[in-house]
Amino acid sequence: MSQVAQAPSSSAAVNNSKSRQPILRLVGIEKVYGTVTNPLTVLRDIKLEVQEGEYVAIIGPSGAGKSTMLNILGCLDRPTRGAYFLKGDDVAQMNDAQLSHIRKTRIGFVFQSFQLISHLSVLENVELPMFYARISKRQRRKKCMEIIERVGLGKRWKHRPNELSGGENQRAAIARALANDPAMILADEPTGNLDSATSTEIMSILHELHDSGRTIVLITHDQEIAAAAPRRVSLRDGQLDNDTHNQAPSATEVHP
Ligand SMILES: Nc1ncnc2c1ncn2[C@@H]1O[C@H](COP(=O)(O)OP(=O)(O)OP(=O)(O)O)[C@@H](O)[C@H]1O
Numbered sequence: 001m002s003q004v005a006q007a008p009s010s011s012a013a014v015n016n017s018k019s020r021q022p023i024l025r026l027v028g029i030e031k032v033y034g035t036v037t038n039p040l041t042v043l044r045d046i047k048l049e050v051q052e053g054e055y056v057a058i059i060g061p062s063g064a065g066k067s068t069m070l071n072i073l074g075c076l077d078r079p080t081r082g083a084y085f086l087k088g089d090d091v092a093q094m095n096d097a098q099l100s101h102i103r104k105t106r107i108g109f110v111f112q113s114f115q116l117i118s119h120l121s122v123l124e125n126v127e128l129p130m131f132y133a134r135i136s137k138r139q140r141r142k143k144c145m146e147i148i149e150r151v152g153l154g155k156r157w158k159h160r161p162n163e164l165s166g167g168e169n170q171r172a173a174i175a176r177a178l179a180n181d182p183a184m185i186l187a188d189e190p191t192g193n194l195d196s197a198t199s200t201e202i203m204s205i206l207h208e209l210h211d212s213g214r215t216i217v218l219i220t221h222d223q224e225i226a227a228a229a230p231r232r233v234s235l236r237d238g239q240l241d242n243d244t245h246n247q248a249p250s251a252t253e254v255h256p
C-alpha cells in the first residue's frame, strides 16, 4: 500500500456516498482586467458546480483563463461580476480577513513552480501554514513529520529546496498544502516542471488524496493527466466550452 493511502484518517475525508452538496458553485462569473476605457474580459459567464470529493481537471489553451479561474476558486482573486459560493457561503460578502481564513483552513494550493521558501527546510516550509494558524510548535512538528512521511520525503525533511529534485520540491509543496488538512486542493499545472516519471509519482499522490476524500481541482496541459481525471472542464477564450465525465477509471489505470 502506498504512503498516502496509509495516512491517518483526515477530518477532510468524506464518505463519497454521503449526500453530495457542491463545495464550489460559480454563477455567471466574469473577470475583467485593464481599465474602464480599455477592458480585457478574461472570464465570461462561468457557471460551474464541483461536488465535495470530486476530481476535476481544467484544460484549455494558453491564455484561456484557467489560472484566473483557479485563483478565484482559491480566493486569491475576486471576480468582477457573478457569485461564488464556497460550501454555500457567498465569497463576495466576505472581507479580506475572512478570505484569508478560508485560504488558510479550507484550501491547499500547489503551483507549477513549487513556491517554497528557499532559505527554509522542507519541515519549516511545511510548518508555515500551521505557524500562521498558531498551532503549537510541538503539535506542528509531529503533524508535519507525519505529512512529510506520507509524501515520501521522510529522509529529506532537513533539506532546503535547492538541495532537492523537482519532484521532491513538489512533494514538499503538496505536504505544505496538506498542513492545515484542507478539504480542497487546487493545483495549477503541478507537473509542468517535471519529467514524465516524476509527474506520474506526483499525480499518484494527488489521486490518493482524492481517494481519501479530498476535492481536487487541477489545471493541466498534459493530455494523459487530463484523460485520467474523472471529470474534465475545458475553457476557451474565457468561457466554459466542455464539461465531460469519464467512467471511473480502474485502480490499475489510476495507480499503475
Ligand atoms: N493581472 C492581470 N492583468 C491583466 N491581464 C491579465 C492578468 N492576469 C492574467 N491576465 C490575462 O488574462 C488572460 C488569461 O490568463 P490566465 O493566466 O488565466 O491564462 P491560462 O489559461 O492560465 O494560461 P496558461 O495555460 O498559459 O497558464 C491572459 O490573456 C492574460 O494575459
Ligand SMILES: [Mg+2]
Pocket (backbone or CB within 6 Å): 066, 067, 068, 188
Ligand atoms: Mg495558467
